[in-house]
Every structure is written in C-alpha cells, then in structure tokens.
Amino acid sequence: MLEAVADLYQQFLSGLPEPASLLIDFVVTLFPKLLDGAFVSVQLLLLSGVVGNVLALPVALARVSRNPLLRVPSYLFILLMRGTPLLVQIYILYYGVGHILGQIPLVRSSLLWRHLDAFWYAAAAFAINTAGYSGEILRGAILAVPHGEIDAARAFGMSKGLILRRVILPQAIRISLPTFSGETIALLKATAIASTITVYELLRVTNEAYAASYRFDECYISAAIVYIALSYVLTRAFYFAERQINKDRLPPSDRKAARPLESLRAA
Amino acid sequence: MAEPSYIELLGYGGPNGWGDDLLWGAWETVQVAACAYAVGIVLGLIGAGAKLTGRRAAFVVSDIYTTVVRSVPELLLIIYIFYRAPVALQALARALGSDAAIDLDPFLAAVAALGFIVGAYTTEVFRGAILAVPTGQMDAAKAIGMSWWLRTRRILLPQMLRYAIPGLGNIWLGTTKEAALVSVVSLNELMNAGKQAAGGTKDYFFFYSIVGLCYLVITIASMAGIARLERWSNRGVRRV
Numbered sequence: 473m474l475e476a477v478a479d480l481y482q483q484f485l486s487g488l489p490e491p492a493s494l495l496i497d498f499v500v501t502l503f504p505k506l507l508d509g510a511f512v513s514v515q516l517l518l519l520s521g522v523v524g525n526v527l528a529l530p531v532a533l534a535r536v537s538r539n540p541l542l543r544v545p546s547y548l549f550i551l552l553m554r555g556t557p558l559l560v561q562i563y564i565l566y567y568g569v570g571h572i573l574g575q576i577p578l579v580r581s582s583l584l585w586r587h588l589d590a591f592w593y594a595a596a597a598f599a600i601n602t603a604g605y606s607g608e609i610l611r612g613a614i615l616a617v618p619h620g621e622i623d624a625a626r627a628f629g630m631s632k633g634l635i636l637r638r639v640i641l642p643q644a645i646r647i648s649l650p651t652f653s654g655e656t657i658a659l660l661k662a663t664a665i666a667s668t669i670t671v672y673e674l675l676r677v678t679n680e681a682y683a684a685s686y687r688f689d690e691c692y693i694s695a696a697i698v699y700i701a702l703s704y705v706l707t708r709a710f711y712f713a714e715r716q717i718n719k720d721r722l723p724p725s726d727r728k729a730a731r732p733l734e735s736l737r738a739a
Numbered sequence: 740m741a742e743p744s745y746i747e748l749l750g751y752g753g754p755n756g757w758g759d760d761l762l763w764g765a766w767e768t769v770q771v772a773a774c775a776y777a778v779g780i781v782l783g784l785i786g787a788g789a790k791l792t793g794r795r796a797a798f799v800v801s802d803i804y805t806t807v808v809r810s811v812p813e814l815l816l817i818i819y820i821f822y823r824a825p826v827a828l829q830a831l832a833r834a835l836g837s838d839a840a841i842d843l844d845p846f847l848a849a850v851a852a853l854g855f856i857v858g859a860y861t862t863e864v865f866r867g868a869i870l871a872v873p874t875g876q877m878d879a880a881k882a883i884g885m886s887w888w889l890r891t892r893r894i895l896l897p898q899m900l901r902y903a904i905p906g907l908g909n910i911w912l913g914t915t916k917e918a919a920l921v922s923v924v925s926l927n928e929l930m931n932a933g934k935q936a937a938g939g940t941k942d943y944f945f946f947y948s949i950v951g952l953c954y955l956v957i958t959i960a961s962m963a964g965i966a967r968l969e970r971w972s973n974r975g976v977r978r979v
Contacts, residue, residue, distance in 0.1 A: 555958035556951040557919035559930060564951060567937065568944030657810065664812030668923060675815055692819045696811045703810030 495690065502681055502694055509677030510698050512591070516663045516673060519595045521656060524602025531607030533636075536614055546607070553604025558662055562597040566590060566669045594666035598659065605655055613648035614640055646717050653710035657703050664699075674698060748940060749949070757936035757946070764932030765953050771849055771928060772918040776911060778854025783861025790866050801862065808859030814920050820852035821845075821924040849921040857914050864906035868899040901972045908965035915957050929953055 534546035553561070570593060573579050617640050625635045667676035678695040682688055715722070743755040750756030789801035808816065825843040832841055872895055880890035922930035933950035937943045 552951075552955065555955045557916040557930070557954055559919045559922070560933075560947060560951045560954060563934075563937075564944065564947040568947050571941070571943045661810070661812040664814045665920075667814070675812060678815070679818075688822065692815060696807070696815060696819075699812060699815070700807065700810045 498685065498687060499690055499694060502691065505677055505681060506674060506695055506698050509672060509674035509695075510702065512671065513660070513663045513666075513673040514702070516591070516595055516598060516666060516671070517656075517660050520598030520602055520663075521659055523595075524599040524659075525606050525652075527599065527603035528606035528610050531603050532610035532614060535607060535611045550604045550608050553601050554608065558597070558601055559665055559668065561601055562594060562665060562669060565597045565600075566593040569593075590666070590669045590671045594663075594669060594671050598662060598666075601662075602655075602659060605658075606652070609648050609651050609655065610644060613644035616647050617643045649710070649714050649717060653707065653714070656710065657706055660702060660706060661699070743940075745945065748936075748942065748945070755940075757932075757940075760932045760936060761929065761949065761953065764927060764929035765957070767926070767928040768915065768918050768930075769957065771846065771853065771921060771926065772911075772915045774850040775853035775857055775918070776914050778850060779857025779861050779910070779914070780907075782854065782858025783865045786858060786862030787865035787869055790862065791869060805859045805862050808856055813856055813917055814923060816856055817849075817852040817920050817924060820855055821848045821921075824848045824851045845924070845926055849924065849926050852924075853914065853917060853921060856917065857910060860910045860913070861907065864903050864910065865899070867906070868901075868903035869895065871902045872898045901976070904965075904969055904972050908961075908968070911965070912958055912961055915961065916954065919954070 531546050531549060534542040535550065537543050537546075570588075573585075573588075579585055621639055621643075622635060625639045630638070663673055664675040666673050667679065670676070674695055678691050682691040685691065747755050749758040749761075786801045786804060789797040792798075825841065825848060828843055829841050832839060876894050876898075877890055880894045885893070918928065919930040922928060922934065925931070929950055933946050937946035940946065
C-alpha cells in the first residue's frame with residue numbers, strides 16, 4: 473500500500489517511475505538526521521526561551537516603572553526588538569559583534585573564544601529578542617492585574633517586593649499564559665533562522681540533505697512534518713499547563729478533565 | 740588609501756557609496772511586502788469564507804492550511820514555495836496542454852511564498868471579524884431580498900473591516916519583517932543589499948545596524964499609518 477502511494481507520487485513529481493523502495497529507503501535514512509537537527513532546534517528553543525523570559529521580567533518592570541530613566545530605555549529596547557527583523561538582529565550579533573570581538577586580542581586569545589560558535593550567537597540573539605517580545609506581553613499582563621488587589625496588599629503592609637511576588641506576578645503569569653504559548657511556537661519557528669548562520673539545526677540539516685540528494689520534496693516535507701509534530705507537543709503542553717493553573721476557576725463539570733491522571737484512575 | 744568615512748559609505752553612488760543600493764533595496768522590500776500582503780488578503784478572505792461556509796471539506800482544507808503555516812517555520816515555507824512554484828506552474832501548463840517554457844520571475848515567486856504565509860494569518864483575523872458582525876443583520880438583509888453578493892458587500896464587509904483593521908495592521912508589521920527572509924532565496928531587497936555592503940566593506944556591524952534602522956523606519960511609519968486608519972475606521976462609533 474505504502475509503496476503504491478510512493479510510486480504514484482514519484483510519477484506525479486517527475487513523470488519518471490522510480491522504484492518506491494528507493495524513496496522509502498531514503499526517507500528512512502533521512503529521519504534520524506532530521507531528529508539530530510531537531511534536537512539542536514529544541515536546545516536553542518529551551519535555552520533562549522528560559523533565558524529570554526527571565527530577562528523579560530526586568531524589561532517589563534522597567535517598562536511600567538514611573539521612573540523615566542528605566543521606562544524610556546525599556547520602551548526603546550522593546551521597540552527595537554519588535555520593529556526590526558530577527559534575521560537582522562542575528563546578523564548584527566553574529567557578523568557585527570562577532571567581527572568586533574574577534575579584533576580584540578584579549579578575547580581572541582581567551583579560552584572562551586574557541587567555544588563561542590554560531591550556536592551561542594544564535595541562542596543569545598533569540599534570548600534578547602524573546603526578552604523584548606515577552607517583556608511587552610508581561611507588561612500588558614501586569615497592567616491587567618486589578619488595582620484594588622494591589623491597594624489591598626499595600627493596606628496589609630506588604631512591601632513592594634512581596635506584593636510583586638505574591639500578588640502581581642502569579643496573576644500576570646496566569647493572564648499572559650495563552651499569549652505566551654503562541655510566542656513559544658513562534659520562537660520554535662524562529663530557530664530555523666539559525667540555519668542562516670551555519671548552526672546545524674533542523675532546517676540546516678534539511679538543506680544539506682537536499683544538496684546531497686537532490687530530493688527536494690522528500691527533504692522539506694519531512695522537515696515540515698517534524699516541525700508540525702514539535703509545535704503540536706508544545707501546544708498540548710501549554711494547554712495542559714493552562715488547565716493546571718486555572719484549575720480553581722474552571723466550571724465544576726470541567727474540573728475532572730483538568731486532572732487527566734485522576735480521571736484515568738477512576739475509570 | 741584612506742578609510743572612507745561612514746558618511747561616504749552611505750553616499751548615493753560613487754565608488755564607496757552604498758546608500759543608493761540600500762535605498763533601492765528598501766523600496767524592493769516594501770514592494771514585496773505590499774504585493775504579498777495583497778495576495779494574503781485575498782487568500783485570507785477565501786480562507787475565512789471556507790472556514791465559515793459550513794461545508795466540512797472547505798473547513799478542513801482551510802484548517803490544514805492555517806495549521807501548517809502556523810507551525811512550520813516561515814523560512815522553510817519560503818524556500819519550499821519559492822522553488823516549487825515555478826515547477827507547479829510548469830506542471831499546470833503541461834496539464835493544460837501547453838509546451839511553453841515558463842520562467843517565473845523571482846520577485847513573483849517571492850511574493851507567492853510570502854503571500855501564502857500572510858494568507859494564513861489574515862484567514863484567522865477575517866474569521867474573527869466576520870463572527871463579530873451580528874448574524875441578525877445578515878438575516879435581515881436576506882429578508883428584504885438582498886442577494887448574497889449585495890448583502891456581503893453592503894452589510895458584512897464594511898462592518899467586518901472595522902473589526903479586522905487592528906489585526907490586519909499587526910500582520911502588515913509582521914509582513915515587512917518577514918520580507919527580510921526572502922533574502923535567503925536571492926532577491927535584491929534591503930537585507931541582501933545590506934549583506935553586499937557589509938561583505939564588500941567588512942564593516943558588518945555598521946551596515947547591519949543601518950539595515951535594522953531602515954526596517955525600524957518602515958515599522959514606525961507603518962504604525963503611524965495604522966493608527967490613523969484605526970481612527971478613521973472607528974469614526975462615528977461610540978467609544979466605551
């Protein structure tokens with residue numbers, strides 16, 4: 473069955489019949505390579521996602537600050553990150569800053585220089601970019617926390633730090649989670665841009681597999697399938713996290729669904 | 740020979756001036772983005788219509804379209820469509836019985852690739868905007884005997900557009916930035932002009948920063964335009 477479909481597909485593409493076994497063999501040997509690339513993509517995603525979102529907190533706090541010395545730089549940073557293409561940012565960092573760093577003898581001779589390959593430039597660019605995007609999301613979420621709650625916390629005598637930690641942030645995270653889910657998928661897609669600065673992530677591996685085989689559709693459609701699978705896993709994970717965080721707010725009929733393990737045990 | 744100054748590097752023409760190349764690149768970027776945006780709006784109207792007609796097959800096709808575009812990297816889609824569009828066109832010509840060799844202009848292939856991506860996002864915006872128009876109005880229009888096209892044109896589109904403009908504005912901002920990605924498939928737009936200038940002078944940091952600045956100018960100008968458009972589309976609507 474599979475072979476018949478593959479045969480038809482080949483004929484449709486090239487007009488020339490190709491033994492289906494060849495195509496299947498090719499895809500079977502291609503997938504492990506793609507998964508290696510996907511592993512690097514996921515590393516980039518996790519590293520820059522975690523670092524970027526941690527950096528997003530000070531960016532967001534500076535953005536809502538009353539002090540213009542904090543507010544204005546944060547505003548400009550967010551504008552710069554959101555107003556220019558990520559491709560340009562990554563080029564500025566990898567070629568621009570990398571070139572400048574390479575001219576400093578002290579940096580060049582240091583041990584770090586040898587380990588500073590394209591992967592780290594890409595991760596840094598993604599992290600900084602994420603700090604800008606997530607900072608803006610977090611800012612909106614912080615402003616959406618009802619003001620009465622902050623007044624109440626203040627009336628209790630809570631310090632600024634305590635209010636932030638106990639009242640503002642838990643709610644801001646809850647509010648921003650759906651948007652944050654979309655941002656993470658966008659970051660996964662953005663990791664493909666690292667292929668342009670020679671990082672061996674999924675798209676780079678795909679490009680090279682194509683260059684070695686000239687099988688365009690097989691390579692790129694397979695890579696697309698891997699990306700779709702990764703996005704699907706991420707979407708489900710965020711959906712699950714959202715249900716967990718909002719457990720106390722769901723209508724009673726939905727509460728059981730929010731704890732899939734428990735409903736399994738009951739059944 | 741003395742190092743050319745930064746002002747000279749950005750000069751218009753001359754042996755060391757890259758200003759004209761960058762300016763033409765920026766113009767090309769705006770053109771690609773604008774054409775892709777137009778394609779995307781048409782695709783989005785079709786896609787949103789397909790999602791809302793109630794026909795299962797149409798919904799499934801449109802849903803697969805938006806899901807794929809939203810989970811596959813833009814760069815991969817651009818590479819795929821850019822190289823596949825001419826082949827697909829050739830196959831179409833062959834199927835129609837023509838032997839003519841079709842040579843698709845890289846600009847049009849880039850527009851097709853970018854437009855395909857934009858269409859998925861506009862589909863979602865239009866879908867939401869159409870759903871925001873009260874259904875009773877379309878029923879009333881039907882009841883007084885308006886044809887499908889007349890009530891779409893007079894009732895649905897004008898009201899839907901008001902809801903769609905903020906989302907469409909965001910998509911436009913995204914499109915200008917995604918247009919930088921078509922530099923990967925060799926089109927002489929802003930990003931590639933910057934690459935050539937940076938490679939030719941080895942002044943990477945300077946030229947990529949200038950390129951970034953150009954994109955920032957495009958973004959800020961667009962934001963001002965979108966704000967005006969939003970004000971215009973909301974004229975006469977009570978502010979809550």
